[in-house]
Amino acid sequence: xxxxxxxxxxxxxxxxxxxxxxxxxxxxxxxxxxxxxxxxxxxxxxxxxxxxxxxxxxxxxxxxxxxxxxxxxxxxxxxxxxxxxxxxxxxxxxxxxxxxxxxxxxxxxxxxxxxxxxxxxxxxxxxxxxxxxxxxxxxxxxxxxxxxxxxxxxxxxxxxxxxxxxxxxxxxxxxxxxxxxxxxxxxxxxxxxxxxxxxxxxxxxxxxxxxxxxxxxxxxxxxxxxx
Amino acid sequence: xxxxxxxxxxxxxxxxxxxxxxxxxxxxxxxxxxxxxxxxxxxxxxxxxxxxxxxxxxxxxxxxxxxxxxxxxxxxxxxxxxxxxxxxxxxxxxxxxxxxxxxxxxxxxxxxxxxxxxxxxxxxxxxxxxxxxxxxxxxxxxxxxxxxxxxxxxxxxxxxxxxxxxxxxxxxxxxxxxxxxxxxxxxxxxxxxxxxxxxxxxxxxxxxxxxxxxxxxxxxxxxxxxx
DNA sequence: AGACAGATGTTGGTTTTCCAACAAGAAGAG
DNA sequence: CTCTTCTTGTTGGAAAACCAACATCTGTCT
Numbered sequence: 001x002x003x004x005x006x007x008x009x010x011x012x013x014x015x016x017x018x019x020x021x022x023x024x025x026x027x028x029x030x031x032x033x034x035x036x037x038x039x040x041x042x043x044x045x046x047x048x049x050x051x052x053x054x055x056x057x058x059x060x061x062x063x064x065x066x067x068x069x070x071x072x073x074x075x076x077x078x079x080x081x082x083x084x085x086x087x088x089x090x091x092x093x094x095x096x097x098x099x100x101x102x103x104x105x106x107x108x109x110x111x112x113x114x115x116x117x118x119x120x121x122x123x124x125x126x127x128x129x130x131x132x133x134x135x136x137x138x139x140x141x142x143x144x145x146x147x148x149x150x151x152x153x154x155x156x157x158x159x160x161x162x163x164x165x166x167x168x169x170x171x172x173x174x175x176x177x178x179x180x181x182x183x184x185x186x187x188x189x190x191x192x193x194x195x196x197x198x199x200x201x202x203x204x205x206x207x208x209x210x211x212x213x214x215x216x217x218x219x220x221x222x223x224x225x226x227x
Numbered sequence: 228x229x230x231x232x233x234x235x236x237x238x239x240x241x242x243x244x245x246x247x248x249x250x251x252x253x254x255x256x257x258x259x260x261x262x263x264x265x266x267x268x269x270x271x272x273x274x275x276x277x278x279x280x281x282x283x284x285x286x287x288x289x290x291x292x293x294x295x296x297x298x299x300x301x302x303x304x305x306x307x308x309x310x311x312x313x314x315x316x317x318x319x320x321x322x323x324x325x326x327x328x329x330x331x332x333x334x335x336x337x338x339x340x341x342x343x344x345x346x347x348x349x350x351x352x353x354x355x356x357x358x359x360x361x362x363x364x365x366x367x368x369x370x371x372x373x374x375x376x377x378x379x380x381x382x383x384x385x386x387x388x389x390x391x392x393x394x395x396x397x398x399x400x401x402x403x404x405x406x407x408x409x410x411x412x413x414x415x416x417x418x419x420x421x422x423x424x425x426x427x428x429x430x431x432x433x434x435x436x437x438x439x440x441x442x443x444x445x446x447x448x449x450x451x452x453x454x
Numbered sequence: 455a456g457a458c459a460g461a462t463g464t465t466g467g468t469t470t471t472c473c474a475a476c477a478a479g480a481a482g483a484g
Numbered sequence: 485c486t487c488t489t490c491t492t493g494t495t496g497g498a499a500a501a502c503c504a505a506c507a508t509c510t511g512t513c514t
Binding site for chain 3: 387388389424425427428432446
Binding site: 455456457458461468469470471474475476477481 | 487488506512
């Protein structure tokens with residue numbers, strides 16, 4: 001399924017930018033990458049990288065391509081739980097937990113390249129005693145920020161109608177930007193996926209909302225109108 | 228809004244059980260509770276405990292009653308983002324973040340009693356240097372477990388139909404229990420809230436699923452039928 | 455400029471959910 | 485036991501979302 005691969009310039013960049021390694025010297029990072037418990041792997045499109053049920057002891061940084069958590073229900077129907085794009089970190093919620101068994105398959109959704117690091121071995125490595133605290137703290141920061149994003153996502157998804165989903169999401173984005181006028185990072189299809197609605201129905205709802213004088217928009221720039 | 232109050236027997240129990248304090252001696256806990264940066268407060272039903280926009284430097288344990296995060300959108304309509312029941316911990320995702328401004332109001336949804344601890348002052352307290360690492364690690368554990376619960380919740384909510392929401396949730400519960408037969412902790416109204424659907428419509432869908440021979444249930448005990 | 459691809463917007467018929475009201479069943483108190 | 489209350493289940497009309505198909509817009513390439 002997977003072959004050991006070499007790092008490209010762009011891959012190194014991704015590693016430096018990963019929040020897990022914030023505040024860590026590039027020379028130290030370079031040393032970590034060379035350790036035997038750190039591996040670079042290429043994963044072919046549509047293959048299982050880690051199987052549901054197995055213990056996960058590695059943290060995984062997606063260098064290129066796309067991984068996904070894939071659930072299979074009791075009728076053997078599969079669906080995607082979460083997508084990890086290039087640059088995103090996955091696995092720390094398993095590695096650190098008392099129960100580190102994967103609940104879903106981890107699959108390559110495209111031809112992908114990943115960096116995997118055995119967290120236990122990294123922490124135990126005498127060469128990196130000094131940075132263990134930094135990494136552990138980075139992880140806490142990461143999860144805290146992530147928790148707030150997930151919490152907000154749940155709130156947006158829990159709205160009963162498409163209009164309310166959009167308003168909940170856009171209100172939060174407006175608050176983040178500190179202005180009634182703001183830019184969103186999703187295109188229409190991505191926004192529809194995020195809110196778990198049909199793209200075309202969502203477009204239609206946006207039109208109606210504009211007609212109802214709730215907001216104006218052009219591409220990814222929105223303005224909410226005050227009452 | 229809030230009066231300083233005394234701790235009851237039941238409150239102390241809640242504090243001992245809080246995952247934040249796992250592995251910490253009861254004598255140490257008793258000392259923490261007496262510190263001036265630790266406060267017990269009674270909050271009247273339907274009052275704002277912490278206002279959106281303010282910085283939150285306390286972690287809050289709900290001793291009795293119920294707190295809620297309340298969002299107000301740009302049209303000044305309010306709705307509940309998340310509920311914190313008795314025994315649940317709130318605030319660490321703000322306290323630890325680089326930006327610790329509250330994005331929502333924190334309100335008492337019932338007459339409630341809370342324990343609030345200033346995390347920065349606790350960590351800085353010379354009396355508790357030895358347990359700082361334990362608490363920090365407990366927090367990481369807590370957030371990691373929470374992240375998986377939130378992730379699963381998002382997956383359940385993102386299903387397009389009531390039937391699929393139910394199947395996603397029930398399949399996960401079945402996997403957790405390690406059996407096709409299992410017990411769920413929600414009653415029908417709570418399950419409907421969790422999945423963001425109408426209770427009555429959900430009941431009807433459960434009936435249809437039973438008729439379609441997908442599962443059987445009686446009260447909170449479910450059995451999924453294999454294909 | 456013209457051709458093309460990809461993103462965004464529009465529409466109408468079908469399916470699903472909501473909603474409100476009521477029925478049936480279970481649990482507890484007097 | 486009956487009465488009460490709470491939870492769960494059922495139903496039909498109204499509202500919303502889905503879906504597929506098509507129209508329009510925008511940016512890019514040659």
